Amino acid sequence: MTAAFTAIAPLAQVTGADLCVPLADGSTRTYANFDYAASAPALTQVVERIDQLLHTYSSVHRGAGYASKVSTDNYENAREIVGRFVGATDEHVVVFTRNTTDSLNLLAGCVPGSVVVLDIEHHANLLPWKGSRIVRAAGTIEETIRRLVVELCARPAGLLAITGASNVTGEVLPIARIADIAHRCGARILVDAAQLAPHRAIDIGAWGVDYLAFSGHKLYAPFGAGVLVGRRDWLDCADPYLSGGGAVRNVTVTNTQWALSPARHEAGTPNILGAGALAAACETIESLGFEYIAEHERALCEQLVAGLRTVPGLEVLSLWSDCEDSVGIVTFTVDGFEPREIATYLSDVHGIGVRDGRFCAHPLLDRLGHADGAVRASIGLGTGCADVERLVGAVRTLVPESALA
Numbered sequence: 001m002t003a004a005f006t007a008i009a010p011l012a013q014v015t016g017a018d019l020c021v022p023l024a025d026g027s028t029r030t031y032a033n034f035d036y037a038a039s040a041p042a043l044t045q046v047v048e049r050i051d052q053l054l055h056t057y058s059s060v061h062r063g064a065g066y067a068s069k070v071s072t073d074n075y076e077n078a079r080e081i082v083g084r085f086v087g088a089t090d091e092h093v094v095v096f097t098r099n100t101t102d103s104l105n106l107l108a109g110c111v112p113g114s115v116v117v118l119d120i121e122h123h124a125n126l127l128p129w130k131g132s133r134i135v136r137a138a139g140t141i142e143e144t145i146r147r148l149v150v151e152l153c154a155r156p157a158g159l160l161a162i163t164g165a166s167n168v169t170g171e172v173l174p175i176a177r178i179a180d181i182a183h184r185c186g187a188r189i190l191v192d193a194a195q196l197a198p199h200r201a202i203d204i205g206a207w208g209v210d211y212l213a214f215s216g217h218k219l220y221a222p223f224g225a226g227v228l229v230g231r232r233d234w235l236d237c238a239d240p241y242l243s244g245g246g247a248v249r250n251v252t253v254t255n256t257q258w259a260l261s262p263a264r265h266e267a268g269t270p271n272i273l274g275a276g277a278l279a280a281a282c283e284t285i286e287s288l289g290f291e292y293i294a295e296h297e298r299a300l301c302e303q304l305v306a307g308l309r310t311v312p313g314l315e316v317l318s319l320w321s322d323c324e325d326s327v328g329i330v331t332f333t334v335d336g337f338e339p340r341e342i343a344t345y346l347s348d349v350h351g352i353g354v355r356d357g358r359f360c361a362h363p364l365l366d367r368l369g370h371a372d373g374a375v376r377a378s379i380g381l382g383t384g385c386a387d388v389e390r391l392v393g394a395v396r397t398l399v400p401e402s403a404l405a
């Protein structure tokens with residue numbers, strides 16, 4: 001480890017930082033969590049807020065009692081906080097969902113035209129769009145954008161649905177530029193921000209993004225809430241995502257008058273704690289400052305990639321040679337080792353948690369030449385340079401010492 005890396009401490013306190021896990025030899029070790037991209041641990045501020053919310057926890061929107069009124073205020077306040085966090089404007093409405101997958105399925109029921117997607121997307125941003133037009137991403141962002149333009153110009157599309165940051169390589173797309181292109185071609189744009197929201201400031205107003213989806217559990221907020229933020233017109237023209245109480249203005253036995261969004265798509269008792277946790281996470285992350293968050297993970301990723309590259313036969317996966325930014329995700333393979341073998345070894349022998357497999361992005365892994373999968377190490381606010389050093393050291397012990405430089 002070089003001197004530059006010695007000072008990188010975790011940026012925030014998260015749950016599970018002192019978790020001790022069993023190793024195969026019967027001993028225990030403090031867990032090193034490198035699986036933030038799947039689900040991030042909760043920020044301690046989020047846990048504290050949940051505790052507070054539980055004091056007045058009650059039904060929302062319908063009760064006249066004090067606790068119900070406070071819970072309703074908390075829930076609606078959470079909606080405002082989340083909207084501000086992503087730069088929503090008066091044209092956008094914030095709908096609470098279960099997660100990104102839920103948000104995208106909701107929107108799929110609202111889009112009036114065809115949907116254009118890249119072939120690199122997470123399944124959540126591939127499968128909900130029925131009859132989508134799939135564009136093959138190129139080896140550079142420039143050429144990928146050119147291909148999108150060709151497809152969008154070839155015949156009108158209702159929506160371009162695109163990821164903000166790849167869940168496999170962490171690479172970030174220039175969303176404001178792509179939004180502008182989509183609009184010029186007459187399409188709206190949806191950004192799957194599941195991986196972007198925990199890592200980079202988002203401003204859908206300034207970027208011209210029409211719809212944005214992300215998940216609380218990747219944003220240090222457990223309890224299962226997600227969000228779809230988007231323009232009201234399509235949402236209000238579509239059938240409600242779920243039919244039931246709360247989504248209506250008036251019901252007779254022969255007729256139903258549906259409410260406008262967000263209530264229209266939030267039938268049933270909502271996830272009050274999930275929404276509150278998500279809002280608390282947004283506030284905490286904002287107070288940390290995205291410039292520090294980006295710098296923290298840039299330094300850790302640099303350390304991680306530099307360390308991993310010393311391992312013979314190790315390949316770090318990437319999509320675009322001209323990509324200028326990526327979030328805290330490093331996915332790799334090591335010649336001669338199955339991804340599951342590496343992940344199991346890291347867990348059983350070193351107490352390190354990574355993810356292996358195809359990351360719900362089978363077409364992408366196929367085209368990267370790794371149809372059998374890879375290993376993904378992802379970092380976040382609770383990661384420090386000592387964790388990275390431990391992971392690099394553990395991966396180095398995989399290969400025979402004679403092969404190491």
Ligand code: PMP
Pocket residue numbers: 037038099100101102122124125163165166167192194195215217360
């Ligand atoms: N999109 C991306 C880019 C993701 O990484 C994920 C989660 N792996 C999803 C969508 C789906 O998120 P969720 O499981 O929270 O619905």
